[in-house]
Amino acid sequence: MDYSILRRWTFAVACLYLVLNLGCADEHRTVVDSRGVAVQVPTDIERVVTMSDGMIEGVMTSLGVQDKIVGLGSSSLQRTWSYSYESVSGENYSYDEGMNPVTYINPSFMDLPLAAEDAVNYEALASLDPDVVILRAGSCNFWVTDVNDENLQKTISTIESLDIPLVVLYGPDCYPEPDMSTISDEIVIIGQVFDREEDARALADYIESQVALVKERTVDVPDSERPDVLMLGLSPSARSEGGAGVVFGTDTIESFFIEDLAGAKNAFQDTGYFKTVSAEHLLALNPDVIVLCTAAGYHPPRELYEASYYQNLQEMDAIKNHRVTALPWTPWNCAKRLEYPIDVMMIAKAAYPETFEDIDLGEWLLDFYMNVYNVDRDTAIGIRSAQWMDWTAEESPV
Numbered sequence: 001m002d003y004s005i006l007r008r009w010t011f012a013v014a015c016l017y018l019v020l021n022l023g024c025a026d027e028h029r030t031v032v033d034s035r036g037v038a039v040q041v042p043t044d045i046e047r048v049v050t051m052s053d054g055m056i057e058g059v060m061t062s063l064g065v066q067d068k069i070v071g072l073g074s075s076s077l078q079r080t081w082s083y084s085y086e087s088v089s090g091e092n093y094s095y096d097e098g099m100n101p102v103t104y105i106n107p108s109f110m111d112l113p114l115a116a117e118d119a120v121n122y123e124a125l126a127s128l129d130p131d132v133v134i135l136r137a138g139s140c141n142f143w144v145t146d147v148n149d150e151n152l153q154k155t156i157s158t159i160e161s162l163d164i165p166l167v168v169l170y171g172p173d174c175y176p177e178p179d180m181s182t183i184s185d186e187i188v189i190i191g192q193v194f195d196r197e198e199d200a201r202a203l204a205d206y207i208e209s210q211v212a213l214v215k216e217r218t219v220d221v222p223d224s225e226r227p228d229v230l231m232l233g234l235s236p237s238a239r240s241e242g243g244a245g246v247v248f249g250t251d252t253i254e255s256f257f258i259e260d261l262a263g264a265k266n267a268f269q270d271t272g273y274f275k276t277v278s279a280e281h282l283l284a285l286n287p288d289v290i291v292l293c294t295a296a297g298y299h300p301p302r303e304l305y306e307a308s309y310y311q312n313l314q315e316m317d318a319i320k321n322h323r324v325t326a327l328p329w330t331p332w333n334c335a336k337r338l339e340y341p342i343d344v345m346m347i348a349k350a351a352y353p354e355t356f357e358d359i360d361l362g363e364w365l366l367d368f369y370m371n372v373y374n375v376d377r378d379t380a381i382g383i384r385s386a387q388w389m390d391w392t393a394e395e396s397p398v
Helices: 003-020 055-063 101-105 107-111 122-127 150-161 181-193 197-218 236-240 253-261 279-285 301-306 308-313 340-351 361-373 377-386
Strands: 028-032 038-042 048-051 069-071 081-086 092-098 132-137 166-170 228-233 245-247 275-277 289-292 324-326
Touching: 028 181, 038 166, 048 055, 055 101, 055 132, 055 181, 055 197, 055 361, 092 377, 101 107, 101 361, 101 377, 122 150, 132 150, 132 181, 150 166, 166 181, 181 197, 197 253, 197 340, 197 361, 228 253, 228 279, 228 340, 236 245, 253 340, 275 279, 279 308, 289 301, 289 340, 301 308, 301 324, 324 340, 340 361, 361 377
Parallel strands: 048 069, 048 132, 132 166, 228 289, 289 324
Antiparallel strands: 028 038, 081 092, 228 245, 245 275
16 A cells, blocks of 8 residues: 555545534634544643653644643653763763753653553543643554554543543554655644644654755665665663664664665664674674664763673774764654654764765754754753763764
8 A cells, every 4th residue: 555645645634624614613623633533622722631752742842832731641751861881991981861852841841740651541631631632653652563453442442432632643653664754744733733734834844854955965876885884772681681782674764764764775684673683693794884772771882882791893894993873862762753854864974974074963953953843052952962962062972
């Protein structure tokens, strides 16, 4: 099935439904969600419960309606993180006060009630008396790759039985083929909920433009000249299982970022998500570039270079040539969020440093945060720090 056609059909149905319901009472408007379900939401929305890991909350922040959130569905938006590791020389390095960008912008989220964690607390949800609930399938607490998943459908039907309007969004992993344009669809649906569709489309267009900036520079690179890039997670759980890290196969969004958007080759040409591999396997893969992602913690290049437990990987070309970079701290990023173009830009810049030599990553990040979240430069600098990306204002990652 062509899912791009399906999405266009869904929006066409939405438009038709809106036309046919112009005579309805002024107190409600109709929003067609990712399911294709026409949901009646109040025109005057004051109380919203969100159930995602920052995607819904991020869009609402961009639209300036985040103060309507009265309850959350993920404790990841109410936490700060700290990580440390010891180098082979005995030096200790620490990273403190890491957090989700929307938490940094909205510290009041720390004090909001939780309506869901491992599962929805329906009593708590009902007690918040929301005008609407917005739930994102694919986020960590609602992790599915099949939208017909029994538990997800039970959650949806139970919330709807409470007579609360429920808008359901599908994250990219809910579709059989990776296509980040589905995030734009989510943004627009959220905009329609709050009667801010024009602003939402502008946000979606900006995000897509930043990905296009990357893709247009790499799309014509011949296959023979595309570097091998390995997305590697230095997960402690992988080490505890006897492995050296986790990798992402050709059937993952991460591989889509590497190959379809950044124009490189995924060094791991097998399938599988967050797949534990041995040191021997990594040495055999021997990629040109290593991109470190959030994996049960934050992992800077220095950890791979200097930690005692990675000295057995020092013969990898990417390590010897110091072609290792680290993506921003992105806790609970199961279905990707508004910041996904940062990952794409960083993969491309690591793979093609000369092609992207004109991109000052530190400044590009600040512009990105300011445009996406409508914040000033000082706040953008704070977000950059919260994602442990201050090294971009220096010469090289550490």
